[in-house]
Amino acid sequence: MSRAQLAGLIDVNPQTVGALERGDHYPSLDLAFRISWVFELPVEAIFSRTEFGPLSTELYRTDRPPSTTGNGESSDA
Template sequence: MKNTIRQLRAERSWSQAHLADLLSVSRQTVIAIETGKYDPSLPLAFAISKLFSLPIETIFTPDQESA
């Protein structure tokens, strides 16, 4: 799954550690989500969506091969 978290975080000048603190997850989790190595749980995806005030489908999109 692709996502725009890195871009959204950069637009707000947030570090990965700051975003991790806001979401109550580890910095390693943020890194894994940003690089596409980990798909967040549905509750975490909703928390990310709420934090950025954007719909989930705006932040997360399926990879072409899995669509």
């Protein structure tokens, strides 16, 4: 997705997206939620005061316990 495409989806100019990427600007809470909505991720998965590794690393970890379906049964069966 280009800066211009993201900017259009979140109703800001592309320069604002660039400033966010560089860390020159911090988003308002409203803007942070709009960005998280576009990427279908929780806001804390995108914005943090501490650095974190690539999201793909977290998504594909193998050392996590199996997830459950909500009824106590493993969804890995």
